[in-house]
Amino acid sequence: GAGVSQSPSNKVTEKGKDVELRCDPISGHTALYWYRQRLGQGLEFLIYFQGNSAPDKSGLPSDRFSAERTGESVSTLTIQRTQQEDSAVYLCASSSTMGGYTFGSGTRLTVV
Amino acid sequence: AQSVAQPEDQVNVAEGNPLTVKCTYSVSGNPYLFWYVQYPNRGLQFLLKYITGDNLVKGSYGFEAEFNKSQTSFHLKKPSALVSDSALYFCAVRDARSGNTGKLIFGQGTTLQVKP
Numbered sequence: 001g002a003g004v005s006q007s008p009s010n011k012v013t014e015k016g017k018d019v020e021l022r023c024d025p026i027s028g029h030t031a032l033y034w035y036r037q038r039l040g041q042g043l044e045f046l047i048y049f050q051g052n053s054a055p056d057k058s059g060l061p062s063d064r065f066s067a068e069r070t071g072e073s074v075s076t077l078t079i080q081r082t083q084q085e086d087s088a089v090y091l092c093a094s095s096s097t098m099g100g101y102t103f104g105s106g107t108r109l110t111v112v
Numbered sequence: 113a114q115s116v117a118q119p120e121d122q123v124n125v126a127e128g129n130p131l132t133v134k135c136t137y138s139v140s141g142n143p144y145l146f147w148y149v150q151y152p153n154r155g156l157q158f159l160l161k162y163i164t165g166d167n168l169v170k171g172s173y174g175f176e177a178e179f180n181k182s183q184t185s186f187h188l189k190k191p192s193a194l195v196s197d198s199a200l201y202f203c204a205v206r207d208a209r210s211g212n213t214g215k216l217i218f219g220q221g222t223t224l225q226v227k228p
Binding site: 035043048101102 | 148156202218221
């Protein structure tokens with residue numbers, strides 16, 4: 001597609017439920033990144049994919065967080081047993097070998 | 113380890129005046145440096161990057177940034193600010209040794225407020 005697409009754009013979930021966030025990168029972009037942005041704060045790195053492998057998942061905050069990617073296509077970020085501190089905007093970006101990131105508009109997750 | 117510091121939470125400037133948003137970085141190898149802008153309720157948009165070459169980099173919307181290796185800085189500048197420049201600005205760095213697709217580390221962001 002023309003840009004990075006994330007869905008849903010907004011998600012409200014009850015504490016303890018699982019959620020799945022989706023990212024469709026730009027076609028042909030080999031690298032895909034997930035970041036978290038809490039209200040009024042900067043971007044916190046979560047995980048990075050090169051193809052469908054994850055060379056760096058050092059930013060995943062706990063074992064409740066996991067992510068996978070199918071080939072050089074869609075990625076899903078799953079948060080199990082959501083907690084209120086998981087409330088944030090989850091941003092996805094993709095990158096070609098030229099190195100610039102293109103970000104999606106994010107998924108705003110609210111845990112109530 | 114890589115890190116980025118944006119020492120100002122907010123910068124206020126009058127329309128028509130020059131603006132500077134500060135950024136300093138720490139990286140083991142040579143840095144790749146980026147600036148992004150985030151408008152309310154929208155994703156981040158790329159402004160400019162420094163990879164190699166001329167220390168003064170020109171980007172979108174009239175913005176430019178100067179790479180200063182000795183001061184490990186990459187300040188964002190614009191000669192004449194517009195009210196529409198008001199947004200949240202992020203500086204980011206990647207260690208060049210990680211190649212073109214390694215992760216970017218972002219600063220905490222600086223809110224730019226341009227008043228008419």
